[in-house]
Amino acid sequence: MADALAGPKTVTGPMIRAWIETSAEVFAANRGHLSDLDSPIGDADHGNNMNRGFNAVLEKLPEGDDIGALLKSVAMTLIAKVGGAAGPLYGTLFLEGSKPLMGKTELSQADLAQFFEDAIAGVKKRGRSDVGMKTMLDALVPASEAFQAETAQGGEILAALRAAANAAESGMKATIPMQAQRGRASYLGERSIGHQDPGATSSYLIVQALSDAVEKASE
Amino acid sequence: MKKLINNAEDVTLEQLKGFGLAYDSIDVHLDPNFVCVAGGVKDRVALVSGGGSGHEPLHGGYVGMGMLDAACPGQVFTSPTPDQMVAACKAVNGGKGVLQIVKNYTGDVLNFQMAADILRDEGIEVRNVIIDDDVALKDSLYTAGRRGLGTTVVAEKVCGAAALEGYDLDQLAALCKKVNTFGKSMGMALTSCTTPQNGTPSFELAEDEMEIGIGIHGEPGTTRSKIKSADEVTEILANRILEDEAYTRNLSEWDAEKGDWVDVEVKDIVFQSGDEVIAIVNGMGGTPLSELYTVYAKLAEVAGRHGVKILRNLVGNYITSLEMAGVSITLVKTDDEILRLYDAPVKTPALRWGA
Ligand SMILES: Nc1ncnc2c1ncn2[C@@H]1O[C@H](COP(=O)(O)OP(=O)(O)OP(=O)(O)O)[C@@H](O)[C@H]1O
Numbered sequence: 001m002a003d004a005l006a007g008p009k010t011v012t013g014p015m016i017r018a019w020i021e022t023s024a025e026v027f028a029a030n031r032g033h034l035s036d037l038d039s040p041i042g043d044a045d046h047g048n049n050m051n052r053g054f055n056a057v058l059e060k061l062p063e064g065d066d067i068g069a070l071l072k073s074v075a076m077t078l079i080a081k082v083g084g085a086a087g088p089l090y091g092t093l094f095l096e097g098s099k100p101l102m103g104k105t106e107l108s109q110a111d112l113a114q115f116f117e118d119a120i121a122g123v124k125k126r127g128r129s130d131v132g133m134k135t136m137l138d139a140l141v142p143a144s145e146a147f148q149a150e151t152a153q154g155g156e157i158l159a160a161l162r163a164a165a166n167a168a169e170s171g172m173k174a175t176i177p178m179q180a181q182r183g184r185a186s187y188l189g190e191r192s193i194g195h196q197d198p199g200a201t202s203s204y205l206i207v208q209a210l211s212d213a214v215e216k217a218s219e
Numbered sequence: 220m221k222k223l224i225n226n227a228e229d230v231t232l233e234q235l236k237g238f239g240l241a242y243d244s245i246d247v248h249l250d251p252n253f254v255c256v257a258g259g260v261k262d263r264v265a266l267v268s269g270g271g272s273g274h275e276p277l278h279g280g281y282v283g284m285g286m287l288d289a290a291c292p293g294q295v296f297t298s299p300t301p302d303q304m305v306a307a308c309k310a311v312n313g314g315k316g317v318l319q320i321v322k323n324y325t326g327d328v329l330n331f332q333m334a335a336d337i338l339r340d341e342g343i344e345v346r347n348v349i350i351d352d353d354v355a356l357k358d359s360l361y362t363a364g365r366r367g368l369g370t371t372v373v374a375e376k377v378c379g380a381a382a383l384e385g386y387d388l389d390q391l392a393a394l395c396k397k398v399n400t401f402g403k404s405m406g407m408a409l410t411s412c413t414t415p416q417n418g419t420p421s422f423e424l425a426e427d428e429m430e431i432g433i434g435i436h437g438e439p440g441t442t443r444s445k446i447k448s449a450d451e452v453t454e455i456l457a458n459r460i461l462e463d464e465a466y467t468r469n470l471s472e473w474d475a476e477k478g479d480w481v482d483v484e485v486k487d488i489v490f491q492s493g494d495e496v497i498a499i500v501n502g503m504g505g506t507p508l509s510e511l512y513t514v515y516a517k518l519a520e521v522a523g524r525h526g527v528k529i530l531r532n533l534v535g536n537y538i539t540s541l542e543m544a545g546v547s548i549t550l551v552k553t554d555d556e557i558l559r560l561y562d563a564p565v566k567t568p569a570l571r572w573g574a
């Protein structure tokens with residue numbers, strides 16, 4: 001395993017492409033798991049939605065290293081093809097995150113931090129939601145905060161991404177005792193308590209995939 | 220699972236093909252899937268809706284003269300996607316803008332919003348109006364808010380007639396919002412239902428149990444109890460509707476001046492003695508009509524006790540949940556405008572009169 005100091009100083013176009021490909025693999029492998037999580041508090045389709053969505057994303061992904069263009073393509077495919085709540089929300093995440101990155105073939109650590117922030121702001125606005133409501137934001141927001149905290153302490157990109165993935169995983173688990181306040185699960189009221197949120201789980205998987213893709217590329 | 224299907228993955232597609240063959244006045248488009256009035260729309264606002272399949276005749280069955288111009292069916296119980304809505308709206312846009320009627324389910328609301336954003340970028344004026352009339356849900360702060368039920372049918376009928384009368388987009392959106400605040404619904408289930416994809420019932424109900432306060436996607440309701448008589452069930456649903464307090468919530472709306480989606484506070488009416496209503500006694504797909512008439516008899520009595528007079532009614536399957544047995548009741552307060560538009564001619568597969 002590469003130690004933190006040996007990690008990359010920037011995130012490149014090929015790394016972002018690897019992230020998207022890794023995400024697609026992860027959703028193929030976790031399709032059943034995510035839909036099972038969506039069964040007690042939803043309609044048992046979240047894994048199918050994410051798997052279908054990322055398969056379409058791979059088909060439509062353009063050539064080249066323009067990171068903004070890559071992420072925008074992910075967004076537009078997820079928006080057009082996934083449906084449910086997750087399609088527009090993940091679509092918005094990638095769309096808002098991609099806007100300042102158009103034309104860039106390399107991202108600095110600050111660019112990445114900004115990507116997380118813009119992406120999260122987009123989800124919050126579109127979903128009229130925030131942390132603590134038992135949604136994907138409960139994994140995404142801690143991830144973004146951990147990325148910034150590690151960066152502020154002098155950690156490099158890979159260390160910050162690992163911290164983000166760990167925080168996303170804790171955030172995902174922290175949704176178990178929460179009562180859902182958004183989405184289908186909210187109709188269940190107290191009966192939504194005790195179940196891990198499927199959207200927070202897919203969000204953790206996406207953050208982990210980014211960390212893994214960057215780590216692998218720098219080995 | 221025992222169903223009259225071929226392959227679970229093909230049900231939406233196959234039903235669309237049959238639907239297209241059954242009705243000459245309706246065009247069916249595939250990939251992206253939508254149905255629309257043959258011949259398109261000229262020089263007036265177009266009316267588009269959509270939602271998951273499995274609620275037939277909603278929405279495709281309401282496409283036709285005097286009601287919807289296009290409908291976008293999703294997979295069973297899954298919201299349609301923006302590419303469908305964009306294609307449907309473009310197909311029926313008559314140059315005066317498009318009103319999208321959206322039932323309040325997170326997936327539907329968000330996907331119709333994304334579609335509106337895309338259409339606006341392409342120069343088509345769009346308004347989305349949300350229908351959220353399910354009184355089984357009390358709270359909007361800590362939930363996704365009340366779901367859209369039977370008021371949707373009345374909104375589509377009334378707005379379709381208004382579009383033909385030449386209402387402009389703002390007037391039509393205002394009318395649709397009025398119908399939403401005038402309408403309240405509540406449903407119950409005797410049995411669960413099974414989507415072809417999942418193959419097993421979405422919740423379990425014992426032989427002697429019923430579920431009150433259900434939505435239309437096989438989601439469980441708010442309370443489960445031992446089964447009661449038709450009269451008792453009707454009393455529960457009708458009283459909840461007739462005694463529902465003024466429900467206030469924020470709904471997302473496009474603000475043309477700000478160029479952004481904003482939250483707008485919306486407040487429902489409270490039914491009062493002297494009110495006149497349109498009533499729907501709706502089967503969930505698996506209820507014999509005979510049982511629905513039994514419910515209607517009791518509903519008329521309970522409404523009368525509250526001083527509420529039923530001027531028009533629909534008894535039958537109008538917004539269903541696959542093969543579920545159960546009933547939902549909808550009451551929409553009328554005024555001169557709503558009644559005139561409701562009575563105007565309509566010719567669709569599922570609703571037709573005066574034409
Ligand atoms: N308003 C919201 N803001 C943020 N995340 C949300 C919101 N509503 C739902 N979610 C997330 O979406 C996930 C569910 O996504 P899924 O793909 O299953 O869509 P869905 O709810 O089934 O949509 P539909 O009801 O249209 O079928 C939830 O686990 C939650 O994390």
Ligand SMILES: [Mg+2]
Nearest residue numbers: 042043045046
């Ligand atoms: Mg779901």
